[in-house]
Amino acid sequence: MENFSLIKKTQIFDGVEENDVQAMAHCFRIRFRNYNKNNVISPQGAPLEDVILLLKGSANIENMDATGSVSVLMNIKAGQCYGLVEACHGDECYSSSLIASENCLVMLIAKHRLINPCENKCPRHLTVIKNIMHSLASRGMYFMDKINHLTKKKIREKVLSYLKSQSIRQNSTYFDIPYNKTELAEYLAVDRSALSSELSKMKAEGIIDFDKKHYHIKRDLDSI
Amino acid sequence: MENFSLIKKTQIFDGVEENDVQAMAHCFRIRFRNYNKNNVISPQGAPLEDVILLLKGSANIENMDATGSVSVLMNIKAGQCYGLVEACHGDECYSSSLIASENCLVMLIAKHRLINPCENKCPRHLTVIKNIMHSLASRGMYFMDKINHLTKKKIREKVLSYLKSQSIRQNSTYFDIPYNKTELAEYLAVDRSALSSELSKMKAEGIIDFDKKHYHIKRDLDSI
DNA sequence: TAAATAGTGTTGTTTTTACAACAAAAAGAG
DNA sequence: CTCTTTTTGTTGTAAAAACAACACTATTTA
Numbered sequence: 001m002e003n004f005s006l007i008k009k010t011q012i013f014d015g016v017e018e019n020d021v022q023a024m025a026h027c028f029r030i031r032f033r034n035y036n037k038n039n040v041i042s043p044q045g046a047p048l049e050d051v052i053l054l055l056k057g058s059a060n061i062e063n064m065d066a067t068g069s070v071s072v073l074m075n076i077k078a079g080q081c082y083g084l085v086e087a088c089h090g091d092e093c094y095s096s097s098l099i100a101s102e103n104c105l106v107m108l109i110a111k112h113r114l115i116n117p118c119e120n121k122c123p124r125h126l127t128v129i130k131n132i133m134h135s136l137a138s139r140g141m142y143f144m145d146k147i148n149h150l151t152k153k154k155i156r157e158k159v160l161s162y163l164k165s166q167s168i169r170q171n172s173t174y175f176d177i178p179y180n181k182t183e184l185a186e187y188l189a190v191d192r193s194a195l196s197s198e199l200s201k202m203k204a205e206g207i208i209d210f211d212k213k214h215y216h217i218k219r220d221l222d223s224i
Numbered sequence: 225m226e227n228f229s230l231i232k233k234t235q236i237f238d239g240v241e242e243n244d245v246q247a248m249a250h251c252f253r254i255r256f257r258n259y260n261k262n263n264v265i266s267p268q269g270a271p272l273e274d275v276i277l278l279l280k281g282s283a284n285i286e287n288m289d290a291t292g293s294v295s296v297l298m299n300i301k302a303g304q305c306y307g308l309v310e311a312c313h314g315d316e317c318y319s320s321s322l323i324a325s326e327n328c329l330v331m332l333i334a335k336h337r338l339i340n341p342c343e344n345k346c347p348r349h350l351t352v353i354k355n356i357m358h359s360l361a362s363r364g365m366y367f368m369d370k371i372n373h374l375t376k377k378k379i380r381e382k383v384l385s386y387l388k389s390q391s392i393r394q395n396s397t398y399f400d401i402p403y404n405k406t407e408l409a410e411y412l413a414v415d416r417s418a419l420s421s422e423l424s425k426m427k428a429e430g431i432i433d434f435d436k437k438h439y440h441i442k443r444d445l446d447s448i
Numbered sequence: 449t450a451a452a453t454a455g456t457g458t459t460g461t462t463t464t465t466a467c468a469a470c471a472a473a474a475a476g477a478g
Numbered sequence: 479c480t481c482t483t484t485t486t487g488t489t490g491t492a493a494a495a496a497c498a499a500c501a502c503t504a505t506t507t508a
Contacts, residue, residue, distance in 0.1 A: 063372065066446075071375045073368070085368070088361035095368065115357070129353060133339070136360035137312035143367035144297070144309070144319065148287065150374040151295045151413040153496075154464070181486060189375040191466050196487055212474095222290075377466075378494070405456060415496050420457055436504095 003032060006055040007107065010079045011138075012114075012131045020124045029110040035100040042082065044097040050108040052082040057104030058178060062186075063096045072187040074142065075101060075178035084132065085139055087111040101178065150189060155198045158188045163208065163215055173217045180213060227256060230279040231331065234303045235362075236338075236355045244348040253334040259324040266306065268321040274332040276306040281328030282402060286410075287320045296411040298366065299325060299402035308356065309363055311335040325402065374413060379422045382412045387432065387439055397441045404437060 004018050013021055032055075035041050041059055042052060054076055061073040061082065073096055076082060082098050115132070149161040162184075166175050177184065181199075185192035202208045209216040231237050231245050240248075256279075259265050265283055266276060278300055285297040285306065297320055300306060306322050339356070373385040386408075390399050401408070405423075409416035426432045433440040 063375075065372075065376075073371065085361050085364035088357055089365045090358075091365075129357070133312055133353070133357055133360065134314075136357065136364060137309050140309035140360060140364050140367065141313045141315075143364060143371065146371060147297065147367065147374065148289075150371065151287075152289075153413065180484095182484090189377065192485095193467080193487080193489090194465055197489085200487065404454095406454090416455095417457080417459090417497080418495055421459090424457065 003055060003105070003107070006078070006105075007053075010053055010055070010081075011135045012053065012081060012084075012128060014131050015127050016124050024124070024128075028113045029108075031108045033106050033108065035104045035106065037100055037103055039100050041098040041100055041104065041106060042094055044094065046094050048083055048086055048091055048094050049111060051084050051087050051111050051114055052098065053107040053109060054078050054080055054082065055105045055107055057100060057102040059104055060099045060101050060178075060183065061096050062099055070186055071189055072179070072183050074146070074187075077178075081135060083111070084135060088115055088132070088136060155188075155190050155194055156202065158190065159184075159195065159198060159202075160207075162188060163217060166215070167217050175215055176213050177215060178213070227279065227329070227331070230302070230329075231277075234277055234279070234305075235359045236277065236305060236308075236352055238355050239351050240348050248348070248352075252337050253332075255332045257330050257332065259328045259330065261324055261327050263324050265322040265324055265328065265330060266318050268318065270318050272307055272310055272315055272318050273335060275308050275311050275335050275338055276322065277331040277333060278302050278304055278306065279329045279331055281324060281326040283328055284323045284325050284402075284407065285320050286323055294410055295413055296403070296407050298370070298411075301402075305359060307335070308359060312339055312356070312360060379412075379414050379418055380426065382414065383408075383419065383422060383426075384431075386412060387441060390439070391441050399439055400437050401439060402437070 004021055007013050007021050008016065008018055016024075033041075035057075044062075044064060056078050058075055058077045059082070060075050063071050063073055065071075076098075083094055086093075086095060114128070145165055149158050149165070152158045152161050163177075166177055167173055170176075179187055181196055182192055185195045188195065199208070199210065203210065207217075207219050209218060228242050228245055232240065232242055237245055257265075259281075268286075268288060280302050282299055282301045283306070284299050287295050287297055289295075307318055310317075310319060338352070369389055373382050373389070376382045376385050387401075390401055391397055394400075403411055405420055406416050409419045412419065423432070423434065427434065431441075431443050433442060
């Protein structure tokens with residue numbers, strides 16, 4: 001099946017052979033689903049029975065608070081999981097919603113099977129467990145990074161902190177981000193129009209350039 | 225040795241028998257250190273060779289940025305680890321500093337031994353690995369919670385979000401927090417004097433009461 | 449116990465942000 | 479291609495926060 005070649009490239013099945021994945025498929029109760037752009041893959045507060053593994057596309061993890069205001073926690077890409085942190089923590093519900101930001105193919109994995117591997121000695125279970133560990137740690141690092149952006153007091157500092165981090169991650173001063181301006185404002189927890197005017201100012205000052213989701217940091221990273 | 229009774233109560237050695245911990249001690253290259261209140265347990269940017277397990281006391285994880293402004297990432301208590309996320313992610317340096325907020329006893333564990341357990345089949349290694357997984361997941365949940373606080377736009381919303389979360393965690397509307405006012409401001413990334421006046425207003429309005437590190441939420445949690 | 453230090457609350461001023469409203473541009477649907 | 483919807487940039491105003499300075503209290507330390 002074509003999907004299995006995608007599975008091999010995911011974080012949690014890294015280093016697992018395709019026939020081993022096939023063997024685990026039944027045990028993990030895997031199922032596949034397709035979603036169109038902007039559709040809800042998983043709604044906030046839904047019971048958490050599966051870990052959702054993104055095989056194609058990308059999606060935003062979003063939160064809506066009691067007052068109805070929306071924030072974007074992060075964007076996940078093909079190969080990454082949604083709900084793994086909650087599943088390993090023992091939560092009963094998804095604490096956020098997952099919204100397709102492109103057309104998506106996802107794989108559902110029964111969470112209790114994934115995090116409590118059966119007791120046979122096959123080494124692929126250990127591989128998956130190690131991959132899950134690494135995946136959880138990466139998510140933790142990602143959150144610390146985001147907390148660093150949010151900790152900055154001024155909008156300009158928040159944006160530059162985020163853009164610098166993206167620049168380092170993508171190893172270039174030219175890079176794409178997964179958010180449009182509205183989503184970037186929701187990600188950085190600032191007002192959209194204030195963000196827009198701050199970006200315009202920085203463009204006018206020659207600090208950055210941008211077009212749609214493409215950005216360019218023109219100054220030395222250390223000087224800003 | 226007296227210390228081993230403390231180790232049994234930590235997150236990552238939960239469910240491991242004392243004699244098993246003794247057996248692992250050599251393999252993990254464990255060492256003990258004492259620190260007085262306000263001393264630096266680990267400085268920002270130090271090479272990361274050990275995971276630091278707090279056995280007694282509590283400590284703040286702090287970040288200082290290029291401009292010299294300090295933020296408090298979180299406070300960890302006896303039983304919790306510092307540096308586990310970075311170690312499992314494969315980082316070479318601590319990305320933050322660890323400052324004793326009380327007198328502390330810590331245990332150092334060689335990180336490569338902890339996260340790459342030797343290949344014998346003893347079940348306690350699997351137990352430790354599972355505990356590490358759970359510990360990483362808890363840290364992830366904690367960070368998501370903190371991101372929710374920081375995502376709020378107004379100081380009052382940030383404080384109430386944090387206090388509500390503490391109230392739920394401690395299962396009472398009367399609770400202690402690990403921060404004084406200065407540290408709370410550094411934790412919530414707001415100005416100390418602005419925080420102080422906002423707290424005073426909320427006290428005057430009868431929403432909360434507080435004294436030192438002790439707080440009381442007087443209104444229904446859902447209504448605020 | 450006295451002196452020094454650290455923590456807290458208050459206030460006024462300046463800076464920054466949120467908010468609201470609108471126009472223009474771009475993207476998507478039929 | 480045209481109409482509709484979404485996204486983006488701009489501006490002015492009101493609200494909120496940062497900042498700075500100071501007084502007072504609590505806590506350490508000598």
